[in-house]
Amino acid sequence: YLTGILDNGCPEGAERLQGFLDACEEQHIPAEDRHVIHCTWRNSDGARVAREWLDEKRPLPDAFVCANDEMGLGLIEALGERGYTVPLDVMVVGYDNVSSAELSRPRLSTVHVDNAELNYYAMEVLMRKIRGEEHRSVVHYPHSLICSESCGCHEGMGGDYIRKKYFQQTRFLKNFYSLQDQMAEELFNAAELTDLMDIIEKHHSIFGCDSAFLCINDYYYDNYDKNLWHHDSRVFGNEMILAACGRPDYVPDQNHMYARFPTQQLLPGTLTREERFLVFYPLHYNTYSIGYVVLDGISEAAKLNLHESIFNFLEIAIENVRKKCLLRQLNGVLDDLYVRDALTGLYNRFGYKRFGQQTFDQFLSEDGSAQVLFIDMDDMKGINDRFGHECGDEAIRVIARALQSACRTDDFIMRYGGDEFLVIASGQEEQLETDIQRSSARECAAASLPCAVPITIGCVRSTGGKTLDACVQAADGLMYEKKNARKKAKTS
Secondary structure, three states: OEOOOOOOOOOHHHHHHHHHHHHHHHOOOOHHHOOOEOOOOOHHHHHHHHHHHHHOOOOOOOEEEEOOHHHHHHHHHHHHHOOOOOOOOOEEEOOEOOHHHHHOOOOOEEEEOOHHHHHHHHHHHHHHHHOOOOOOOOOOOOOEEEOOHHHOOOOOOOHHHHHHHHHHHHHHHHHHHHHHHHHHHHHHHOOOHHHHHHHHHHOHHHHOOOOEEEEEEHHHHHOOOHHHOOOOOOOOOOEEEEEEEEOOOOOOOOOOOOEEEEHHHOOOHHHHHHOOOOEEEEEEEOOEEEEEEEEOOOOHHHHOOOHHHHHHHHHHHHHHHHHHHHHHHHHHHHHHHHHEOOOOOOEOHHHHHHHHHHHHHHHHHHHOOEEEEEEEEOOHHHHHHHHOHHHHHHHHHHHHHHHHHHOOOOOEEEEOOOOEEEEEEEOOOOOHHHHHHHHHHHHHHHHOOOOOOOEEEEEEEEOOOOOHHHHHHHHHHHHHHHHHHHHHHHHO
């Protein structure tokens, strides 16, 4: 007799062993004719016992009785490798009636247990216990003996049954892998997390269940940059995001934020109340946790261990999307740095090339006119000489803030040169030049600069007769005319 594990706190292994010993007593088989070998339920245990038995050149017993089918199948395979035939040379019996025992050659004699019914009844007992209701502490559940080829009863599966089983499984696998290939291609082409969630919902039937849910750690969902994860990324976060909901009656969410809920709930409360049986599959990438998938049952795909490949695809695809989005964010930052002035945050010459003409044309098209303002800070050299370049830099930043305060969000504002600025705005902003002067005075007062920072503005309007470059040159010329006029007025 090959035992299962006897010392892990589960009574199953010991009870099956006791059943074997009781049967031997009933059949008057003396103790010296019984041999008990301690094993661990694994297929490799059966193979090991067969090989060691034959290596020791011991005569084969009448039968090997195994605590489960896996060990029995391992025994049959190892005996066959050495040229021994079951049941002609030795009988083998298993327990559990798993699908591989059903299809093995020879068909393994075993004990059938209706696990689906047994598990359902176990859950009923558990619910009674939770509710404080009376329940029996021991339940004897019916089993049935299947005498077949491996014990010499010659009641194997017929050829028609085998062919039917093979045909069904072949068709199932073909359909499954076709769906998986289609889903994988779409997953790896996803550019955004919302795209990926759409794909999961679209193909959720591949799991073989009515409902499928994908929950993602809050820190993973909220921040693509791992440097912003304050948690131990190997564990689940404080909250989970229900990001994909594959079920017949769900209402799609464009942002895929169906719910944010405490991790201890496992699923939002409404779903856990509706679903009677849930299976959780964790998702990881390398050493950090992504979240988990929740299914409302065990499907044929799960029985064939096919879900593992789907989850591998999901883990890699979700991580790819995270990296794509992070790369776009970083490229966006770099691109913004490329077109922005480092001191003021306003557009620079590169920004002018990229957005200046576009803004000018848009105002002409939508408002019928555009205006270009050329702004120069008066006596910038004197400020630097008297108060230092740090004060000069602060004065430049103050004027930049004044321009941002006075202009609209869709106006184009740039630092044209050292102390020169350029604004492209709608021609309908008739008071803009005055608003900039007032804003400049306010910002300078608020900044407590050691000196005044006057500015001179040249403004040119266009209804389409002048190009942008011509407007800039004209506004620059007007600004210098004002400066020269002011100097002449002072000297006279």
